Amino acid sequence: MKLPIVAYGDPVLKKHGEEVDKEYPDLQKLIADMFETMYHANGVGLAAPQIGLPIRLFIVDFKDDEATEGYKQVFINARILEETGEEWMFNEGCLSIPDIRENIMRKPKVQINYFDEDFVEHTEELEGMPARVVQHEYDHIEGKLFTDRVSVLRKAMLKGKLDNISKGIVDIDYKMRFPKKSKRKAR
Template identity: 70%
Template sequence: MKLPIVAYGDPVLKKVCVDIDETYPDLQELIKNMFDTMYHASGVGLAAPQVGLPIRLFIVDTKGDEDEEAYVKVFINAQILEETGEPWAFNEGCLSIPEVREDVMRKPNILISYYDENWVKHEEKVSGFSARVIQHEYDHIEGKLFTDKLSLLRRQLLKSKLDNISKGNVRTDYKMRFPKQSKKR
């Protein structure tokens, strides 16, 4: 089932998310629905806050490119332990902030600890594009958006566009929930 994606401005996107355990209700169904939602929206990652849930869960599928193999994973209660390397800029977007893309600086290598969907604990080094996607999704469970990493000037220049997104004045090919949308539509 495809879930509505929460748009910029919803308070859930700014919450530091809470850990979950094996008893979290319908977790496997939620994970499946998140993958369905992400694929339908042509995303490479999706975090639980983006579907309205303030829990430490995110998924990635980088689909692979000419330099890397496809990287498909579920991350539960993740903690980034280390970020290393020379920061590099990459033009990022976000399913919760459609039609906005900006260059964001991130380090190319991470060490991350997490549980997978079968509650197996992992500690893994990840590099390149997959590391960037993980950092972006990890920011979501920490209550941060990629726009928070932009300069104050850049955020000011994007303010009206971001306000329009929160009001629902944006077109997407996927279902969204807008925090400031007028009920008269």
């Protein structure tokens, strides 16, 4: 089932996610719905806060280029253990903040501990695009957005666009939930 993606300005996007346990209700269905939602929105990652759930769960599925196999994984209760290397810039976007892309600096290598969808624990080192996508989604479960990583001046310049997104004044082709959209009927 395709779920609505929560837009910028919703308080759930700023919450630190709560741990998920093996007894979380309908976890496998939730994961399947998240993948369906992400694919429909043409995303490469999706975190539970982006669908309104303040929990430590995110998914990624992307192919970097024709030479790579791609990277698909479910991350439950993830913890970044270490980020290393010289920061590099990449133009990032987010399904919760459509129509805005910004150059963001991140470390190229990450060591992460997480549980997969079967609650098997992993500690993995990622590099390049897999590391970047995981860091972006990890930020979501920590209550951070990529716009929190831009300068104060740049964020001020984006304020009008961000306010419009929270009000639903944006052209998208996937379901979204807008925190400031007027509920009054048009006359």
